[in-house]
Amino acid sequence: MLNYAIKRIGLAIVILFTVMLSMYAMVFLVPGDPASLALGPRATPALKELLRERMGLDQPVLIQVWSFFRNAATGDLGYDVWSKRPVFDQIMEFFPNTLALGAVALGWALVLGILLGCAAVVWRGTFMDRLLGVLSVGLISIPAFVIAIYALLIFAVWLHWLPAIGAGQPGDIVSQIKAVILPAFALGIGWVGYLARLVRASMLEVMNENHIRTARAFGLPERRIVFRYALRIAIIPTIAILAVGLGSILSSAVFVETVFGRPGIGTLITGAVQKRNYPVVMGTVLFMTAFYLVVVTAADLLIARLDPRIRDVFRG
Amino acid sequence: MSSGANRGIFRSLMRDPMGAFGLILVVAFLIMALAAPWIAPYDPLKISITERFQPPSLAHWAGTDQLGRDLLSRIIFGARTALSIAMTAAGIAGGVGLLLGMIAGYGPRWLDAFLVLMFDSMSSLPMIMFALAVITVVGPGTGTLILVVVLVSIPGYARLIRAQTLSLGSADFILAERVMGASSARILARHLLPNVVGPLVIVLSMDIPVIIMLEAGLSYLNLGVRPPIPSWGNILYDGYTSLRAAPSMVLIAGLPLVLATLGFTFLGEGLRDAIDPKLKVRVPR
Amino acid sequence: MTTPLLTVENLTLNYRTGGDPVQALRGVSLTARAGEVLGIVGESGCGKSTLAATLMGLAGTNAEITDGAVSFRGENILTAREETRRKLRGKHIAMVFQDPMTAFNPVLTIGAQLVDFQHNSGTPKRQRHSAARDMLDRVGIPDPDICMGRFPHELSGGMRQRAAIAAALLMQPEILIADEPTTALDVTMEAQIIHLLRNLQSDYDGAIIIVTHQLGVIAQLCDRVVVMYAGQVVEEADVDTLFHAPRHPYTKALIACDPASLSIKEKRLPTIGGRPPDLAHPPAGCAFADRCAQVEPICRTAAPPRVEIGPDHIAKCHEAWS
Numbered sequence: 008m009l010n011y012a013i014k015r016i017g018l019a020i021v022i023l024f025t026v027m028l029s030m031y032a033m034v035f036l037v038p039g040d041p042a043s044l045a046l047g048p049r050a051t052p053a054l055k056e057l058l059r060e061r062m063g064l065d066q067p068v069l070i071q072v073w074s075f076f077r078n079a080a081t082g083d084l085g086y087d088v089w090s091k092r093p094v095f096d097q098i099m100e101f102f103p104n105t106l107a108l109g110a111v112a113l114g115w116a117l118v119l120g121i122l123l124g125c126a127a128v129v130w131r132g133t134f135m136d137r138l139l140g141v142l143s144v145g146l147i148s149i150p151a152f153v154i155a156i157y158a159l160l161i162f163a164v165w166l167h168w169l170p171a172i173g174a175g176q177p178g179d180i181v182s183q184i185k186a187v188i189l190p191a192f193a194l195g196i197g198w199v200g201y202l203a204r205l206v207r208a209s210m211l212e213v214m215n216e217n218h219i220r221t222a223r224a225f226g227l228p229e230r231r232i233v234f235r236y237a238l239r240i241a242i243i244p245t246i247a248i249l250a251v252g253l254g255s256i257l258s259s260a261v262f263v264e265t266v267f268g269r270p271g272i273g274t275l276i277t278g279a280v281q282k283r284n285y286p287v288v289m290g291t292v293l294f295m296t297a298f299y300l301v302v303v304t305a306a307d308l309l310i311a312r313l314d315p316r317i318r319d320v321f322r323g
Numbered sequence: 324m325s326s327g328a329n330r331g332i333f334r335s336l337m338r339d340p341m342g343a344f345g346l347i348l349v350v351a352f353l354i355m356a357l358a359a360p361w362i363a364p365y366d367p368l369k370i371s372i373t374e375r376f377q378p379p380s381l382a383h384w385a386g387t388d389q390l391g392r393d394l395l396s397r398i399i400f401g402a403r404t405a406l407s408i409a410m411t412a413a414g415i416a417g418g419v420g421l422l423l424g425m426i427a428g429y430g431p432r433w434l435d436a437f438l439v440l441m442f443d444s445m446s447s448l449p450m451i452m453f454a455l456a457v458i459t460v461v462g463p464g465t466g467t468l469i470l471v472v473v474l475v476s477i478p479g480y481a482r483l484i485r486a487q488t489l490s491l492g493s494a495d496f497i498l499a500e501r502v503m504g505a506s507s508a509r510i511l512a513r514h515l516l517p518n519v520v521g522p523l524v525i526v527l528s529m530d531i532p533v534i535i536m537l538e539a540g541l542s543y544l545n546l547g548v549r550p551p552i553p554s555w556g557n558i559l560y561d562g563y564t565s566l567r568a569a570p571s572m573v574l575i576a577g578l579p580l581v582l583a584t585l586g587f588t589f590l591g592e593g594l595r596d597a598i599d600p601k602l603k604v605r606v607p608r
Numbered sequence: 609m610t611t612p613l614l615t616v617e618n619l620t621l622n623y624r625t626g627g628d629p630v631q632a633l634r635g636v637s638l639t640a641r642a643g644e645v646l647g648i649v650g651e652s653g654c655g656k657s658t659l660a661a662t663l664m665g666l667a668g669t670n671a672e673i674t675d676g677a678v679s680f681r682g683e684n685i686l687t688a689r690e691e692t693r694r695k696l697r698g699k700h701i702a703m704v705f706q707d708p709m710t711a712f713n714p715v716l717t718i719g720a721q722l723v724d725f726q727h728n729s730g731t732p733k734r735q736r737h738s739a740a741r742d743m744l745d746r747v748g749i750p751d752p753d754i755c756m757g758r759f760p761h762e763l764s765g766g767m768r769q770r771a772a773i774a775a776a777l778l779m780q781p782e783i784l785i786a787d788e789p790t791t792a793l794d795v796t797m798e799a800q801i802i803h804l805l806r807n808l809q810s811d812y813d814g815a816i817i818i819v820t821h822q823l824g825v826i827a828q829l830c831d832r833v834v835v836m837y838a839g840q841v842v843e844e845a846d847v848d849t850l851f852h853a854p855r856h857p858y859t860k861a862l863i864a865c866d867p868a869s870l871s872i873k874e875k876r877l878p879t880i881g882g883r884p885p886d887l888a889h890p891p892a893g894c895a896f897a898d899r900c901a902q903v904e905p906i907c908r909t910a911a912p913p914r915v916e917i918g919p920d921h922i923a924k925c926h927e928a929w930s
Contacts, residue, residue: 018443019447021440022440026448132669144589145585148532148584149584149585150539156573157573157574157577160570164567216710218712218713221711221712221775222721224664225724226727228694231724235724236713239715239716240713240715255450259449261455261544265543266563277546280458281545283459283462284459291452292453296448299447
C-alpha cells in the first residue's frame with residue numbers, strides 16, 4: 008500500500024512538472040512576443056519594453072523557466088500587470104465560487120444519478136429501463152451551456168424565479184444559494200446521466216453475486232435488495248469517478264459561469280485569454296491542473312484502501 | 324472489414340431505435356453541411372439592418388439576427404463549419420493517435436514509457452483549461468481550434484491503440500509471424516491495423532459530439548471560429564446578447580447543437596453496441 | 609407413508625443462449641415428504657442445482673420453464689404470482705447455498721442479515737434479533753452475540769456455513785433445500801456440518817432436500833435418493849436399496865467410482881469414460897448410452913421407459929431388469 012502511494016504521488020508530481028514544462032515550451036515555440044501580442048499593434052515600443060520587464064520577459068529564457076518553477080513551488084504564480092495584483096490572490100478570490108458551484112452540481116447529480124441508476128436496475132429489461140438508458144445518453148450529450156442558456160431564459164428572464172447574473176451578495180447566504188441553483192442545474196445535468204449509467208452497470212454486476220441470490224432466497228423485496236444489499240457495494244467505483252468528476256466539472260464550469268456572469272475561475276481565465284494576459288492564464292491552468300491531480304490521486308489512494316482489487320482496474 | 328460485416332452492423336443499427344434515430348439525424352446534418360449553398364434560402368453573411376430581430380415568418384423560417392441576417396441560413400452554414408472542423412480534427416487526431424499508439428505498443432520499452440507519460444500528462448490536464456492555454460499562446464481561430472482538439476484527443480486514441488496493440492502483440496499468430504521473420508512494419512500493417520480500426524471508429528464517432536460541443540463553446544466565448552463566419556457557437560452568442568430583444572433567436576440557435584450532439588452520440592452508442600459492446604465510455608469533460 | 613409436501617411433475621426447463629436452447633431439465637418428477645431427507649445426486653451439469661434453484665423460484669432470467677409443475681401443499685408455485693412466491697421464500701421454503709464464502713453480503717454484519725432474512729416472518733424487530741441469536745446458538749456457534757456483530761469475512765468457512773444453516777432455519781420452513789452444503793469445506797468441517805444436519809433433522813418435521821455430488825453425504829444423511837443424469841431423473845430409491853441394489857447402469861458406475869467405496873487393492877481410481885451429452889442437442893435414445901457398459905441397440909434409438917422395480921424404486925433404463 009505504501010509503495011503504491013509513493014508511486015502514485017510521484018507520478019502526479021512528474022505529470023505536473025511535465026505539464027508546466029510543456030506550457031512554457033509552447034510560449035517560446037510560438038513566434039511573436041507576448042508583450043506586443045498582448046498590447047496590440049498600436050502600442051509604443053516604450054510601453055512594450057515596460058510590460059516585458061514587468062512580466063520578466065527581458066530575462067534569458069532559462070532564468071525565466073527557473074524562476075517560474077521556483078516561484079510556483081512556493082505558491083507564487085506571478086504578478087498580473089493589468090489588475091496590479093498577484094495571480095494567486097485572484098485565483099483564491101474566485102476559486103471558492105467555482106468550487107461551490109462544482110460541489111452543488113455534483114451533489115445533486117449524484118443523488119439523482121444514483122436514484123435513476125437504481126430505478127433502472129429495479130426495472131431492468133423493461134421499457135422503463137430502456138427509456139432511462141436513452142434519457143441518460145441524451146443528458147450526457149447535450150452541451151451544458153445550451154442548457155444554461157435555456158434555463159436562464161425560462162427561469163430567470165421569463166419566470167423571474169431566480170437571478171440571472173452574479174453569485175449573490177457576499178455574506179447573504181440566501182442570495183448566494185439562489186444564484187447557484189441555475190448554474191448548478193445546467194452543470195450537473197450531464198453528470199446525472201453519466202452517474203445513472205455508471206451506477207446501473209456497477210449494480211448489475213453486483214446483482215449477479217451470490218449474496219444477492221441469498222437475499223432473494225429469503226424473499227426480501229426487490230427494492231430492499233437493490234438499496235440495502237447491492238448499492239453499498241456498487242457505490243465504491245463511483246467514488247473514483249466522482250474525483251475525476253470534481254476535477255473536470257470545475258473546468259467545464261467555464262461556459263456556465265460565462266452564461267450566468269458568475270465570478271469564478273471560468274470568468275477569470277476567459278477574460279485573461281481574451282486580453283492575452285499570460286501570467287493569469289498560465290497560473291490558472293497550472294492551479295486547476297494541480298487541484299485536479301491532487302483530487303484524483305487522493306481518490307485513487309482512498310479506493311486502494313477501501314478495496315485492493317480496484318487499484319489495478321483504475322490504473323489501466 | 325468485409326461488406327458483409329458492414330451490412331450486419333448497419334442492420335443491427337437500424338433495429339435499435341436509438342441508433343436509427345442517431346443515424347437519421349447525422350445523415351440530415353451531413354446533407355445540410357454538404358449542400359449548404361443550395362439549400363440555404365439566403366446568403367448567411369448578408370446584412371440587412373431594416374430586417375433586424377424578425378420573428379420566425381414565411382420569409383425567414385427561423386427569423387433574423389441583430390444584423391438582419393437570415394438565421395436559418397446561418398444555422399445551415401454553421402453545420403458546415405461544425406462538421407468540417409469536427410471531421411478534420413477527428414481525422415488528424417485519429418491518424419496521429421493510431422501511429423503513436425502503435426509505436427508505443429510495438430516499439431522499445433523506453434519509448435513506450437515516455438509516450439505513456441506524455442499521454443498521462445496530457446489527459447490529466449482538464450480539457451478546457453488546456454484549450455484556453457493554447458488559444459492564449461496561438462491566438463483564436465479555426466486553425467487553433469483544430470490544433471486544440473487534435474492535441475487533447477490524441478492521448479485517448481493512442482492509449483486505445485496501444486492497449487489493442489499490446490494484447491495482439493502477444494497473440495500466437497503474431498508470434499508465429501515474427502518467428503517466420505516477418506518485419507515489424509509488415510506485421511503492424513497486415514495484422515494489427517485491421518484489428519484496431521473497429522474500436523477506433525467507434526471512439527472517433529463518439530468523440531465527434533464532444534468536438535462539436537467544444538467548437539460551439541469556444542466560439543460562444545468568442546475564442547473559436549471568428550465572426551462573421553457562421554458557427555453554432557457564434558449564433559448562440561448573438562442570441563444570448565439579444566436575449567430580451569428576441570428570445571426566439573436563442574431558443575432556435577440552441578436546437579442544432581442539441582440535435583447534432585444527440586444524433587452523433589446515439590449513433591456512436593449504436594455503433595458500439597453493434598460492433599463492440601464492451602468498449603468503455605468516457606467520463607464527460 | 610406420509611403425504612408429499614412438495615411435488616415436482618414433469619418439470620422441463622430450457623436456458624436461452626445465443627444458439628439453440630440448453631435443455632437443462634427434461635421432465636423431472638419427484639416428491640419430498642414431511643419428516644424425510646431426500647438426496648439429489650449427480651455429476652456437475654446434470655441439472656441438480658438448476659432444479660434446486662427452480663424449487664426456490666430463482667432459476668434466473670434466461671431460464672424458461674416450458675412444461676411441468678412444482679406444487680407446494682397442492683398449489684402450483686410456478687404459475688403463482690411473483691409476490692406470492694416471494695412470500696413463500698424463507699418462511700416456507702428456505703435454502704442453504706453451496707459457497708459460504710460468497711453467500712453472505714460482505715458489507716453487512718451477520719446479525720443484520722439474519723434479522724433482515726426474517727422479513728417474511730411478520731414478527732417485530734427485537735424478536736427477530738433474539739430469534740437470530742438463538743438460532744446461531746442452536747447450530748453450535750460458540751459466542752452467538754459476538755457473531756451477530758461480525759462481518760462475514762471475519763468468520764471461518766465452517767462458522768459461515770453454520771450461520772447459513774441458521775439463516776435457513778430461522779423461520780421454521782417446511783422445506784429446507786441444501787445445495788452442496790459441504791462441498792466448499794474441508795474434511796473436518798464437512799464432518800461437523802453433517803453431524804449438525806443430522807442433529808437438526810431429528811427435531812425437524814419438515815422435508816430436507818440435499819443436493820450434492822458426494823455419495824458419502826447421501827449415505828450419511830438421506831432417507832431417499834434421486835439420481836440425476838443429463839437433466840433427467842434416472843433412478844429413485846430409498847438409500848439402502850440404492851447403494852445395495854442399484855438398477856441403473858449410471859448409478860452403478862457412480863457407486864463404483866466413489867472413492868469411499870473402493871478397496872485398498874485397487875491401484876487406479878475408476879472413472880466413467882466419456883462425457884455427458886450436449887444438452888442443446890440431446891440424443892434421441894438414452895442419454896447415457898454412449899458411456900454405458902450394458903448398452904444395447906435399442907438404447908440408441910428409443911428413450912428408456914420408466915420402470916417400477918419395487919415400491920418407491922424406479923429406474924429409467926431399457927435394461928433395468930437385466
